[in-house]
Amino acid sequence: MSPAISLSAIGLVVAATIGIGLFGLRISRTTSDFYVASRAVSPRWNASAISGEYLSAASFLGVAGLVLVNGADMLWFSVGYTVGYLMLLVLVAAPLRRSGAYTLPDFAETRFESAAVRRICAGLVVGIGTLYLLPQLHGAGLAVQTVTGAPPQVGAMIVAVIVVINVAAGGMRSITFVQAFQYWLKLTALAAPIFVILLAWHQPTGVLDSLHGAAAAWAEPLSRAGGRDHPLYATYSLLLALCFGTMGLPHVLVRFYTNPDGRAARRTTVVVLALLGLFYLFPPMYAVLGRTFAPDLVASGGDTVVLELPGRVFPGTAGDLLGALVAAGAFAAFLSTSSGLTVAIAGVIDQDLLRSRLREWTGGDYIAVNSFRIAALIAMVVPYLAFTVTGSLSLADTVGLAFALAASTFCPLLVLGIWWRRMSTTGAAAGLVVGGIAASAAALIHVAGAPQGGWPRALVGQPAAWTMPLAFITVIVVSKLTPDRIPAGTARSMVRLHTPEAVDVDRGLPPR
């Protein structure tokens, strides 16, 4: 692979991202510009932007790598990432948009009228966001290493610095068009090499050889390829985590606010489902081709298969060009998801943790924007340090743990908070704490050194199947025990969350 061509392609993506960001800075100066301007955006653009932000390193590199190494069971990753948006659509999309909340802590505070629940949510946003940023940095390191041979810290540092500069400069206010552009770039980058390979191959049947015959055991579901025990449990648990974790990811809710109303939020989500489905047709093809053209990657973890495949199939200039396109797409994935996450985490750090302290320390002599900039720096430094400690985790696996944590905390909070009027504030807090501790304990054990095999490994590696029901049961039981702690404004909240905008009722919203 030629480093020069790939590096210039990566440089172009970075320059375009910063360029569009800076241009956006000129035309939008206030925080509300970001939201109001976006309301002129049609559901299609908005859906491209949501998909662009959502398709991370785990989708672009990780899924193909996991399928290559661990076989057909890993196809559930891309299925789950997509069905997660369907669950989000039917359970929370329109009510969340109607809630008037910008962030998850905002939602928790207005629904449960409690600063304590808000603070727990703030902590969880930082936790989930950090778990999700980790694989983005890991992917960036891997991509730069594959292209140039530089150590992984270099690529991670590049993404971290660019994201912090871009977010701190306020450039992501024009986020909608950057993200929308990045969806189509990612789709093109992933699809073009596949089409070229299929067209260039004179006997298309040879391409599918790895799926049939004696060596095709990896292509069977429940095959335990890659040494995973209890595949049936792992499959169901993964499916649960991905289906119900999507709605709790910190960068997803913010994007929903760019819809003008609840109805548009639903319609946008339908388009998102189409765009995600289109994208996820391609990663499995890299795995199938990788088994034929790059079988050595199976032993090395597989996460680089998307980057290396074009060069393996076409040695020479054609491979270099396609490889550069893929590398550019991968960088678009790291930048878009990392930026969205950093904005979401920094917003929470700024509002809930930093601003009051800064006011204390400086005696009120500070500028609000600087608080956000410091928060953006913290939001990226923590996962970067975590990245330097934990190097070798598989991309999609770490993301799976972030989803499991979201499914065990924010999913019960949102689903029961929106649909169950007898949920108490104590119940909400208890569910967040119990689900959060259970899922993050599993994640920590998995990261620090998972048990060698059998049920302990399966339960820790895919915790959602037990942590999510545990959180739901905790909320329900504690709410039943504390009926006097049901928020006084629950009836008004239900009106706000569920009545269509065309009906003129009192939604109990403070005037903005």
Next chain:
Amino acid sequence: MSTPEGPRRVRVTSPRTSAARRPIIPTGTREIDEQTRLGEIYMLSLVQSQLRLTLAVIAGVLLVLGSIPLLFWLVPPTRTLSIFGLPLPWVILGILVYPVVYVAARVYVRNAERIEAEFTEFVGRK
């Protein structure tokens, strides 16, 4: 009497006479705003019909998706069965799932909007 050319001359007067008129706005929104028992029932019926729809979609999707690993587990030949040169699991999980999910989403949105339109008609627009 009436001439064929042009509209007839009409006299325009203010509708406001000495007595105050009863408001003609529908009272459904007021019942909700004042959280009367009736208003609570309106809201409960809206939330419950939306929830029924949501649970129906989730049950359908999870039943279909959830039965796929079970099928592979219980009927091993389905793991290697070949369709158009591709193994069945890859056809289902790699391709077929996505259009099915998209159709489910379309059906859901149509029904959710129908429920909201009926509710809006019932309690009254702005």
